[in-house]
Amino acid sequence: MINGIPINMYMMLSVVLFIIGVVGVMARRNTIIVFMCIELMLNAVNLLLVAFSTLHGDTSGQVFVFFIMAVAASEVAVGLAILSMIYRNLKSIDSDLLSKLKN
């Protein structure tokens, strides 16, 4: 129970967010939206960690969230840099065009 809401609700919400993220990564073709879906997955984890951290009365979960935020930011920075490089070469960011590497 956190503020009158059972922990299961928090878990359910973050599982739903995580699944939306996973489906988005696999189904969408626009690479920017794929990045957004990965962020969604990470934020589902953040929500879950904060909820558990409050439940256990242990701050280490919240500290972990800061690490995730920092790492997610640097990952997106690298990702967008690679994406702008791809755009320069292909004039598009559609992931269907990225299929030069096949057997």
Add this chain to the structure above:
Amino acid sequence: MKGLLILSALGMLAMLAQIFQLKKLLLPMVLLGIAAAFVSNAMEWQQTFSFEYFDNMISFDKPALAFSGVILLTAFLWFIVAHDYFKTGTHMVDHYVLVLFALVGALMLCSFKNMTTLFLGVEILSIPMYVLAASKKQDVRSNEAGFKYLIMGSFASGFLLFGIALIYGASGTFDLAGISTYIHNNINDLPLFFYLGILFILVAMSFKVSAAPFHFWAPDVYEGSPTLITALMSTVVKTAAFAAFMRLYLMGFAEISQFWAVLLSIIIALSLIIANLSAAMQSSVKRMLAYSSISHAGFMLMVVLANQRSNISIDALLYYSLAYSVGSIGAFAVLYQVGKSGNETFEAFNGLGKRHPFLAFCMAVAMLSLAGIPITAGFFAKYFVFTTMIGTSYKWLLILAVITSAIGAYYYLKVIIAMYFSPASGKEEMQVEGSHKLVIAISVILTLALGLVPGLVAEVFKF
């Protein structure tokens, strides 16, 4: 621990090299630094106690030091081969820095004792690798490799984090020893989502070590990246990921092994079958080596499956990663020389036995080692893995492994046949630098030495 600090300092120093015009001194400095890290690593090995730091988040115990040693050794050899890579292009200093920080991540993965350091290690290792994979900026294939690596890597990180969060929810701690104690105390009433967490981490780690069915990114990424970066991926990154896998599952979750062992055995079986059959059908040697690294992942996971907490299991994994790293460095160095013409198929190797006997001989030794033919290191690596498996209930996997390594011999021998029995297509002279010859020779000598005196490593590793 001193190794980790030296590498971090070296990375920062390399960043400053651009400002202070020390570019020419950078390579000797880096080699010296890695050698110093290796020596301090070896000195810590002499101590009888293990080193714990940061509230026991990092612990340099014997397995950690041993795997760090393997990584530092391969990194040293890699830097000698790779000095070409740093000469071409404009951002040589950045590339040095990225590789050095990736090594810091690799050392963290060898020594983590806490989920936080596991996650940070994975990311510190992976993020520079994404950039390096895409480092041929004008080449769309390299861009694609970097992009795929990034998407798949962060996807896997998402799974890893979700698993960590679920385990934290059940046990209330990130500490590996704490989780182990929690499992021990609640062995009969672990919540369902705790098992789910372990499953998620298993999926994520299989992504990272590129084991089937989570391997699909590996061939594309290996093929598209610059050859030297592929060499780094299949040696340093692989060793670190396996050290982490072993630490996590043999030290953290060993007590509920009956839950994950079945899933792991399926992953291993799929890796062995899919990788070996696909490798046999490739026309590009680089892609073949990528599939071969997936099949080696299958072998190395067998050690984790055998789950013997005695030294034998860790010893077998250490020997395997050393044999595989040394063999791969040699193979990739030769492939880099041959592939300079822009052709990396089997045909490019035609008649290499006449064109450059030395390269051909070294490639032949590397291939035989990867195939596991006696008197090379690869044979004993496989032999030690099979010994750990004998006592377990997964004998069917052992039979499968023997059959698939027979298929494996076919595609490795294809390279040797192309080199010695196919007529050369072009008569172009091959220029090989002295430093490359040196590294290739060292890798051959190490491969043969490990094969002739396997006790060399097994005897050192007593604790």
